[in-house]
Amino acid sequence: MYNLFEPGDLLNSPYEALLFDTEKHSFPVRSHWHHYMEIILMVEGTAIVENDEKKYLLHPGDMAALPPKSIHAIWNEVGKDEHLLYYVIKFDLNRFRENIGYVPQLKSAVLQAMENPEVSFFFSAKELIGFPVVEFINGCVKEAQSMHYGYYMIMYSYLNCLLVNILRIWRRRGFTPSYEVSAPSGSSIETITEYIDAHSDQPLKVEQLAIRCNMSYSFFAKQFRQIYGRSCKEYIEYIRVIKTEDMLLYTDYDMTYISQAAGFSDCSHMIKTFRKYKNITPKQFRMQNTKGSRGLSTPLL
Known part of the structure; x- marks a missing residue:
């Protein structure tokens, strides 16, 4: 994958x-x-x-x-x-x-x-x-x-x-940003998303990711949400949902294989998580979409 x-x-x-x-x-x-x-x-x-x-x-x-x-x-x-x-x-x-x-x-x-x-x-x-x-x-x-x-x-x-x-x-x-200076990039928490992406098909624990960043669990969780706008657990779920979506669109793999390749514990876990983010089941998503032509499961802005 x-x-x-x-x-x-x-x-x-x-x-x-x-x-x-x-x-x-x-x-x-x-x-x-x-x-x-x-x-x-x-x-x-x-x-x-x-x-x-x-x-x-x-x-x-x-x-x-x-x-x-x-x-x-x-x-x-x-x-x-x-x-x-x-x-x-x-x-x-x-x-x-x-x-x-x-x-x-x-x-x-x-x-x-x-x-x-x-x-x-x-x-x-x-x-x-x-x-x-x-x-x-x-x-x-x-x-x-x-x-x-x-x-x-x-x-x-x-x-x-x-x-x-x-x-x-x-x-x-009506939005005017404040006059503040951003912190330099390059810290381990700013590159941890690359690790999550590369290992999303494997079991990932937030506690272990915090250790990789040399942070306590509570500080890592707070910093991650501040930088990425969602919890680390939600980010891992979202990466897996996006990879599930990609396999539904561009492969003929069955649901069991996709759930395992995307890193979900089982097929039911994949269905539940996919519905959480896309408001539709993986099977329904595949049926409504064809290669090169994708339906909208969320409103256009």
Whole structure:
């Protein structure tokens, strides 16, 4: 079974940008996560973007921001197999740690937005009118393609402009992040999710994960919820549900095999947990979905 984690070279490739063409790239984009923040701007066609437990329907001109470590997937609208074009920008949010004037640290602002359930990372084409985000995204793609001297510096400038415009939209919506500095990344608890992903088919105990991070159980549990917005037990369950969903969509494995491969104790445990997160049983989910065309078991935002 594949891991959801998608490795990336944050040190040597902190920024990536391209125009994704479903006729040239593998599609649909299966569930995965990485340490980059990702921006999706729809150009042609209509796509569904799933980000953790939220789903967005993107029409041309719509944009979605996918925070670091969020589990996301992209596929066609149900019943359609149309050609899609969309911009993809990926960047290391840790590079944006400067405080300038009264504008909060950009990394800190995004992290605060992630912790606030009222803040949406979906931006409609109508809402983006007056904000030159297309110009900045297109500029990033052109620089990434040309790779001319200093292109990383130009991309960094464009991304700063893009993030500040996102903050302006959030402020218009009523969310203003506080002026605070985020802690440096790299601690063991910030990489424990890679271990969970790679070992999700095995028995995982929160107590053992706390020991791996050299923390007490209570401190680890508190820190994990603060960073990831859910308990460690819930995170393990969610990873297993996403892998179950992937096998239901892209394999012909039976329910017993899937439950074991995903790390559930038995088939009934898988069914109960899957229903908890998807409001539908695994069997019903498979029946309602076909390869390359996925139904919506949760409302679109």
